Amino acid sequence: MAILRVLLIDDEEELVFTLAERLILRGIEVEGVTSGADAIKRVQEKKFDVAVLDMKMPGIGGLEVMKRIRREREGIKFILMTGRGSPEEGEEGIREGAFAYLVKPINIEDLMEKMMEAVSV
Amino acid sequence: MKFLRRIIPDYWADEGKSEGGRFRYRRLWKYLVSLTALVSLAPLVIMTAVNYYQYQKVLRVEMIHPISQLASNTKRSLESFIEERISALNLIIHDKSFEDIADQKRFIAVFRNMKNSFGGFVDLGLIDAEGYQRSYVGPYELKGKNYKDQDWFHEVSLRGVYVSDVFMGYRNFPHFVIAVKNERAGGDFYVLRATVDTETPIRKIISPLDLRPSTDVFLINRKGILQTSSRFYGRILEKMSLAVPPFSSRTEVLEEQTREGQSYILGYAYIERTPFILMIVAQPKALMENWLSVRRDLVWFLIGSIVIILLVILWSSTYMVNRVREADLKRAALLHSVEYTNKMASIGRLAAGVAHEINNPLAIINEKAGLVKDIAALTTEDFPQREKIIKLIESILVNVERCSTITHRLLGFAKRMDVHLETINLELLIKEVLSFLEKEATYRDISVNFHIPENFPSIQSDRGQLQQVFLNIINNAFAAVEDRGRIDISIREDKDTVAVTISDNGHGISEEDLQRIFEPFFTTKKEGGVGLGLSITYGIVEKLGGRISVESKVGQGTSFTVILPAKRTRF
Numbered sequence: 001m002a003i004l005r006v007l008l009i010d011d012e013e014e015l016v017f018t019l020a021e022r023l024i025l026r027g028i029e030v031e032g033v034t035s036g037a038d039a040i041k042r043v044q045e046k047k048f049d050v051a052v053l054d055m056k057m058p059g060i061g062g063l064e065v066m067k068r069i070r071r072e073r074e075g076i077k078f079i080l081m082t083g084r085g086s087p088e089e090g091e092e093g094i095r096e097g098a099f100a101y102l103v104k105p106i107n108i109e110d111l112m113e114k115m116m117e118a119v120s121v
Numbered sequence: 122m123k124f125l126r127r128i129i130p131d132y133w134a135d136e137g138k139s140e141g142g143r144f145r146y147r148r149l150w151k152y153l154v155s156l157t158a159l160v161s162l163a164p165l166v167i168m169t170a171v172n173y174y175q176y177q178k179v180l181r182v183e184m185i186h187p188i189s190q191l192a193s194n195t196k197r198s199l200e201s202f203i204e205e206r207i208s209a210l211n212l213i214i215h216d217k218s219f220e221d222i223a224d225q226k227r228f229i230a231v232f233r234n235m236k237n238s239f240g241g242f243v244d245l246g247l248i249d250a251e252g253y254q255r256s257y258v259g260p261y262e263l264k265g266k267n268y269k270d271q272d273w274f275h276e277v278s279l280r281g282v283y284v285s286d287v288f289m290g291y292r293n294f295p296h297f298v299i300a301v302k303n304e305r306a307g308g309d310f311y312v313l314r315a316t317v318d319t320e321t322p323i324r325k326i327i328s329p330l331d332l333r334p335s336t337d338v339f340l341i342n343r344k345g346i347l348q349t350s351s352r353f354y355g356r357i358l359e360k361m362s363l364a365v366p367p368f369s370s371r372t373e374v375l376e377e378q379t380r381e382g383q384s385y386i387l388g389y390a391y392i393e394r395t396p397f398i399l400m401i402v403a404q405p406k407a408l409m410e411n412w413l414s415v416r417r418d419l420v421w422f423l424i425g426s427i428v429i430i431l432l433v434i435l436w437s438s439t440y441m442v443n444r445v446r447e448a449d450l451k452r453a454a455l456l457h458s459v460e461y462t463n464k465m466a467s468i469g470r471l472a473a474g475v476a477h478e479i480n481n482p483l484a485i486i487n488e489k490a491g492l493v494k495d496i497a498a499l500t501t502e503d504f505p506q507r508e509k510i511i512k513l514i515e516s517i518l519v520n521v522e523r524c525s526t527i528t529h530r531l532l533g534f535a536k537r538m539d540v541h542l543e544t545i546n547l548e549l550l551i552k553e554v555l556s557f558l559e560k561e562a563t564y565r566d567i568s569v570n571f572h573i574p575e576n577f578p579s580i581q582s583d584r585g586q587l588q589q590v591f592l593n594i595i596n597n598a599f600a601a602v603e604d605r606g607r608i609d610i611s612i613r614e615d616k617d618t619v620a621v622t623i624s625d626n627g628h629g630i631s632e633e634d635l636q637r638i639f640e641p642f643f644t645t646k647k648e649g650g651v652g653l654g655l656s657i658t659y660g661i662v663e664k665l666g667g668r669i670s671v672e673s674k675v676g677q678g679t680s681f682t683v684i685l686p687a688k689r690t691r692f
Contacts, residue, residue: 012481018488025495083480104480105487105525108495 004115005047008032009039009065010054010081019052022108028115036060036068043073050115055082055089055101063096070097077118081106128435130442146446153438161430169423173416180412184405185374185386188336192372192388192401195338198326199392199399202241206299206317207282207394209239214303214313222247222313223255232258235315241322243296248274248312259316261291268314277302277312284395287319287340287348287358295319295349295357323349327399335404341365342396354402363387363402376405468641469660476531483524490517530653531641544579545587547612547619554591558599565604572611580619581688586661593658594623594681601627601679618667619687624680630673638671 006028010016016032023030031046033039036059039051051069055062066078080093080101090101099121100114130150213222213231222228232245244259252269268274277283277300285298300314327338327349340348345365350357363379372390379385388401406413494514497507548571555562555569562569598608602625609624630638630645637643639659644652662669666686673679 012485014485015481015488018485018492022488022492022495025492025499083477083484103525103529105484105521108491 004028004119005049006030006115007039007042007048007051007076009034009036009051009057009062011035011057012054019108023111026108026112036062036065039065040068040072043069043076047073048076049119050077050079052079052081052111052115053098054104055080055093063093066093066096066098077115077121079111079114079118128432128439130439146442149445150438150442153442154434157434157438158431161434162427165423165426165430169419173419176412181405184403185388188386188388188401188403189372189374191338192374192390192399195327195401196372196390196392196399199323199340199397200394202322202326203284203299203392203395206239206241206315207284207301209235210299210301210313210315214301214311219247219249219303219305219311225256228256229258241317243292243316243318245316246314248314250278250310255311273298273300274312277314278310282394284397286342286346286396289358290316297348319349333403335406337400337402339400340392340397341400343398348397351400351402361400363400366398366400468656472531472641476528480525480528480532483521483528487518487521487525490514490521494518527653530657541583541585542581543584545582545584546579547587547621548573548577550584550587551591551595551610551621554588554595557592558595561599565599565606567599567602567604567606567608569608569610572609574612574614577612577614578687580685582665582685586665587685590658590661590683591621591623593654594683597654597681598623598625598627598679601625601629603627614687617687618684620682620684622680622682624678626678629675629677629679630671631675635671635673639669 006023008016008020008023008030009032010019011034013034016034020030020032031042031048033042036057039053040060043051051066053062053066057065060068062080066080069076069078078093078098080090080098081104082089082093082101083104090103093101099118102110102114130146213235217227217231222231228245228247232242235245236242244257244261244263246254246259246263247256248254248268252267252271252274254264254266254268257264273283273285281302283298283300285300287295287297289295296316296318298314298316300312302310302312304310323340327340332338337352337354339351339354341361342348343365345361345363347355347357347359347361351361354362363377366373366375366387366389368391369389370391372388374386374388377385377387384405386403386405388403390399391397392399491514494511497511497514551571561567595608595610602608607626609622611622611624613620613622634643634645639655640652641656642652643656659669662683662685668684670682670684671679672682
């Protein structure tokens with residue numbers, strides 16, 4: 001299995017680093033950032049396969065971050081995390097070009113599955 | 122009954138039940154009815170009464186006047202009739218000497234002349250101071266008869282003139298006597314005595330042709346003995362059945378009552394220098410016959426008008442108070458609905474806020490616990506109680522999952538969803554929803570019956586949200602019924618709405634619970650129920666522009682009705 005390079009973006013620091021550590025334990029190369037601005041900066045410096053992105057963040061919102069990253073670097077797949085219970089928000093993300101969405105709190109196995117699907121397409 | 126409903130308000134009957142407002146409407150109704158009745162009936166009744174009494178008064182005067190006039194005229198005629206005859210006798214007695222008229226031949230001539238000039242004389246006699254009839258002309262042989270001991274002779278010798286009562290006498294026909302006296306020098310005197318027939322001349326005077334058949338005119342003497350025969354009060358020389366009226370020098374008209382209590386109008390006059398009293402007796406009933414029939418018509422007209430006016434007043438008051446009451450009820454219902462909607466909206470916002478705030482820490486707990494589990498599960502090193510720790514963490518994760526289910530439902534309850542309109546066949550949609558529950562229905566032997574009219578038109582609404590609404594309600598119905606229960610689903614079409622009713626024959630809901638059934642976190646399910654299903658359903662139906670209502674009886678079942686707009690273009 002090729003090593004996945006994942007950029008994890010969420011404003012909750014605790015969540016980002018804990019989730020990152022869990023993914024690392026599963027053999028994935030993960031970097032976590034806590035703002036959209038940091039994420040945009042980071043993708044200019046390094047190549048990632050997948051961005052896991054919280055939709056609702058202070059500063060630049062999730063969908064805007066997705067658009068800007070895509071401008072910087074093509075080929076990154078996006079998996080959105082939504083805190084809201086409504087599927088509509090996620091559906092909107094899919095219409096904007098995200099690969100999938102997950103509702104928080106997420107199930108780690110679901111996330112793994114979606115990431116694998118994303119890179120195998 | 123239907124007619125009564127229109128004039129008596131229907132909330133009148135159920136007085137026993139307690140509904141504070143009804144007494145207000147009853148009071149309003151009473152007030153309206155009495156006020157309008159007062160202002161419309163009082164003038165009518167007063168005017169009619171005043172008119173009635175005025176008219177009666179005028180009529181009475183009108184009735185009395187001709188009687189008074191008749192009495193006066195008749196009195197005058199009678200008086201002049203008698204006066205004439207007294208004057209005639211006086212003329213003879215003063216004109217001729219005693220010797221002149223004592224001569225029988227001359228006396229006959231005098232009587233013939235007198236009879237020719239004045240009608241009514243029957244005979245004539247000359248009586249000297251000793252009471253002997255010295256000369257006599259008439260149908261009987263009375264010459265030489267002595268009157269000395271008779272009352273009339275004393276009377277005429279004392280007063281000079283005498284008019285007798287009517288009597289039958291030897292000749293057996295009614296007549297009366299007039300006598301005059303002439304004094305001679307030396308204290309001697311003589312008397313001229315004439316008999317006057319009452320029947321012809323007097324009758325002529327007192328019985329005018331135009332008398333009403335009910336009016337009686339007759340003469341009595343002062344003791345009440347009839348001097349002429351009357352129509353109703355006795356025959357001649359009998360005692361009159363009425364009382365003798367008191368003396369008056371003028372013509373009088375009185376309203377009297379007979380001993381039997383019948384009222385009559387009496388005109389009377391004492392005839393001067395005679396014992397006669399003229400009596401005119403009239404029956405007011407007969408006189409007022411026309412007036413009475415007018416009065417009868419008037420009274421009936423009044424009663425008819427009052428009844429019609431009262432009916433109109435009752436009907437219009439009932440109509441108006443009913444309108445006011447309906448408007449009040451509508452307003453109260455609207456107010457209640459607005460209040461309820463507001464309450465639901467604020468509960469929704471609160472729930473969403475809380476859920477959102479809790480969801481983030483929940484996600485962190487989820488990851489932290491997940492990491493602990495990962496570490497325990499994925500590291501190769503063994504450590505004490507590793508299996509137990511993994512189990513504990515898994516339990517935490519399961520409960521985090523449960524919490525997140527709740528928070529997401531809460532978020533869904535309040536969140537503004539976009540409504541995607543499409544044409545929906547309600548019957549198909551409900552059958553799709555039912556297909557989710559098909560297995561349970563078969564397993565528990567629950568029968569689901571449809572009552573849907575043919576050619577039922579499609580409606581414009583949101584498919585996903587309607588599915589959720591019906592799934593929720595039908596799910597509840599399944600939970601409520603026993604095995605082999607029954608669920609009925611019917612669709613009715615109204616003007617602008619479509620109503621779907623889902624009834625079950627399950628355990629029902631108590632009245633108390635029914636009040637709170639759409640509130641979030643209200644549940645009657647013993648286990649596993651969060652109490653959000655119906656509140657979410659309520660929110661969705663409102664958003665789709667519809668209404669949801671519920672009726673239930675404990676032990677008999679529950680029926681939910683969802684009313685949806687048939688067509689919606691804007692949200």
